[in-house]
Amino acid sequence: MKNRIRVLRAEKDWSQAELAGRVRVSRNSINAVENGRFDPSLPLAFRIADAFGLSVEEVFDKSDVSGGHLESG
């Protein structure tokens, strides 16, 4: 699933580690979500959107829902 995390991070001047700390996940996890390699659960998507003060739709592109996590496909 495509998202704007990289752009939003750059706007806020946050590193992946900083965002990871704010949403309470590991930096590798943020990297996987940011690169669209892992589709986050709803709670994590909300936490990421909350960290940027935006709605989920403003962070994640719902037109590009691939249909599951990597491990299921």
Add this chain to the structure above:
Amino acid sequence: MTKRVAGKFGRRALWISPIVIVVGGFIAALHWLKPQNASFVTVLTAAMSIFVMGYTSILARRVQRRLDEVQIAHQEFANSRGWVWGLYATSLLLLLPPVTNLLIDLASMLSTGSPDRSNRTSVQVALFFGLALVALIQMVCIIIAAVIWERRMGAPEQS
């Protein structure tokens, strides 16, 4: 920072120490155990095995509690693939005569002192070797699956 890292390692070492103490103690006591009553040794071995399995399960649960969803998915991916690949790999490996011959010879040597003679103990040792081989190869396959996941997820950015 250094203090925090040292504290983290110290805590981990403390959590792992019961296994090291129990298994280390058991190995150190092997010479003393050899002439003891067979039932006593069996009960002690079973107790140690149950402790190690139970304690490692507690440790695994404790570690898993701190994982986020991507890490849990990573673990599930590695475990599900690793277990199956490990079983297939062990089955294929045991079809190779040099491997089976080596294991049989080793089991016979350890129990009777000769690769050509076998008894009840050698069968027990061979069963143990088989089990250990499955566990070992599954562990290797889990590590391979974990590396595959890491590569698919991509290297983390340094920013």
